[in-house]
Amino acid sequence: MDLYEALEPLLLEGDVAFEMKISGIQFHSGKVKKGDLFVAIPGLTTDGHEYIADAVRSGAAAVVGEKELSGLPVPYYRVSNARLALARLADAFYGHPSGRHTMIGITGTNGKTTTSYLLRYILESAGITCTLIGTVSNRINGIELPSTQTTPDALQLQQLLDQSRDRAVIMEVSSHGIDQERIGATRFDYAVFTNLSHDHLNYHKTMDDYFKAKARLFGQLKEQGEAVINSHCEWGARLIDQLLALDKNVQAFGESEWNELELVRVISEFPLKFVIREGGEHHEITLPLPGVYNAWNAAAAWLTARRMGVKPFTIKQALQTFPGLPGRFEIYRHPAGARFIVDYAHTPDGFQQFLRTLSTLQPKRIIHVFGFRGNGDPSKRGQMLEISTAWSDLIILTLDNLAGVEADHLLEEMGMLADRYGGDRIVLIQDRTKAIEYAWQQAGADDVVAITGKGHEAYERNFALPAASDRETVQYLMDRT
Template sequence: MRLSKVLKALGGCIKKYQNEADFEFGGIEMDSRKVKPGDLFVAISGFQMDGHQFIDEAIDKGAAAVIGENDLDLKVPYIQVFDSRLALGRAASTFYNHPSRKHTVIGITGTNGKTTVSYILKHILETAGKSCSLLGTVSYIINDEVYKPSNTTPDALQIQELMARSNDEFVVLEVSSHALKQYRIEGLELDYGLFTNLSHDHLDYHPTIEDYFEAKTLMYNYMKPEGAAVISRLSEWGDELASLLHAKDMPVYSIGYDDCHDLKIEDIKLNGQTRFDIKLGGVLYSLTFPSPGQHNVYNAAMAFLTAVKIGIKPDVIIEALKTFPGVPGRFEMIPHPEGATFIVDYAHTEDAIEYCLHAAKEHEAVKINHIFGFRGERDKTKREHMIKTSAAMSDEFILTFDDLNGVSEEEMIKELQELNDRFGMNKGRVIADRTKAIRTAWETAKKGEWVLITGKGPEEYQSMYELPTTSDKGTLQYLQKMQNKQQVIG
């Protein structure tokens, strides 16, 4: 691609252009280690590393031109921009020939539910005979190939490359607030923008909940001219977003409990199986969904309304919902030989934990035990609320390690003890080793008890623990295996 074409796409991003030239370049890189002769290198000021420090290395490796923010004098064409992240998104979209235009793209944002809604939508579309890529927290799935994710939302360069590689008709994309603030979806064009909810999270990154909400609204700046919003108006944040988008004359479709919504949720039954009715276009539909919990009613309703707007027939959607296989690490059930139920879930906010614990109560758990922890160097303001919720809704809980992220074990243990002493209502204890915490619950579990292990979901452990396992599910499977061996020996 000719450099002049990228320059045109950058437009007002450009602050100054030194050593002007026009030529064909072969690729775009933001990692100097990956630069090949003839590439365009984009220097990004990251949170841990500053790409400007590696410009000389990139040039030595053959970078033909550089984009960056600092005022520099280089021996190759240098485009100084106001924001390198913004420039990267526009340059990558141009280089890959605006790949989102060849797909129907569904962006999903919100604090909770993004992953589950994305998997439900993928399942509905594939049941209807459509092909669908998925980019999200659990995995990136492109042309039926599964890749381990680097972030909930890929960086701007990776996301354009994945979109270009996809031959699928649809692409479903989880869009985090971090991604929106960092212009990771710059250059994308969305057909549908879904908003699930907003609750207390990421206030280590966002100064206020209002700033967090404002970041979520940025997704709607990337809609195609005919694009539409699908919003859960089960909270005041959904109402506020709907008002903002109505003011911009964007089509808005909503779910809620009132007749004014495009999809009205009615008659939820959660005793052992998730059943509920919806009213859509004056027609009443009865739905059965395998995933437990009221929050999954909302997730299924969001997917249902979106699929209808895409053009999928309601009877196809109803059948697809019946056979939904679930999401790895999202309310994933592991049976216990004594008749207890163990749950692995990604829940890491007050609301998400409440959803999980409430689902256990709905299924008439005779006792609820909750195992969870906190990530080091992350939003500390939500920890008190998470413990208060668990203390109020569990019979007992265990505080344990999550990802330490550089925080010392001693410091994290001290904080867990202090939080438990202040807010635990004498129901909690601290077992720092996550695998020992899970083993303790496994060895004492009785029939009818529910044990919820939250915070990690399908993610692998970052720390070494006593048991030779790498995830919460892996720990439970190891304990199952060891117990089966003992029974055979006995």
């Protein structure tokens, strides 16, 4: 374990030897124990350099940071990028664990979670044990662990990879995770690109910046690594061109004959039946998830599994028996005959795909419940509401996570957007559980009620009804009826 070697490419100043014994690595000063190495990270809200003295008092044996400092009672190593230093140090400390697994990283605006669950189910059906790291939960060595963010911080990620005894690791890789170097030292056998559409522009500023962040994942492929990319998406086509120019191994899926996997046609959306072509073989697939967008998710999983050597028959059988996943198109039956559907859709493209799929059910009405997040991308809110009004008969606007933003501010913005896009068809109800209850009271036979934006996620604060999530709110209303 040569931590200095991991640090050296980023080192601006510090001792030329790294001979002290380090018992652990931390970037939260409150977790530092005697003998630990403390990495001071300049954060978005707090700066780890302000806590160096606390870390030293707690027993830190050495400190790594970006700022020019002197007079510390322990060795200090100044680096050009503390986040990347943390990733490299953690990777070295845990013995480069990504090299011990078949690593699969899945990135894209939508579909990461569903694709990862589909791929895990396929691989496990083929006898390949899988670790899953992502939005809903982390599953390692057959044990479910809670997940607090799509891509764990660099230290936790290397700890999880080190703990895993599974043959394959499937990771959802977010643009934030890439940009913040959480995967900075991780190498992948397969990198999968699902799609790219409007999201996170409060963070990345432009779609081009957002794309460049996603594309960085493909620079972390192992020497024989392969890129699996959706050519049907214009950003995927652009990524393919870039990687081919670098002589990378690219496997494409799309609607063109030149793709390694071609989506030939969709027979029906609910239930989902579609035909794919791989080489000279055509396969008709039945998947117990509705919507064309899930055909694309299944195509990504199919092609990745095939590159790993899984036979078509095994993949087809796994897709046909897929048990679903939490918070994605979960259906609940209303006593009056309406269908309540909880889903994670939270982007303009996600709304378009999800609500269009609901329309294929030919409901009497589509009632749509959703809200805005305080820390979300404000530039997409008008688009989301415009799309909702195009497909929905009644819209109930409510609040999502406030994330430090005043509720009154969000409600005022919702009111202005409601006047602009929907008028009388839009109802504003601040309390999220009461908004769902209102939809419950309004729903009649053959209506479809869509509750989007949170899916599996727990509420971050208490609401009027005794429920901790959208799923629990619907279940509470069912039990009370």
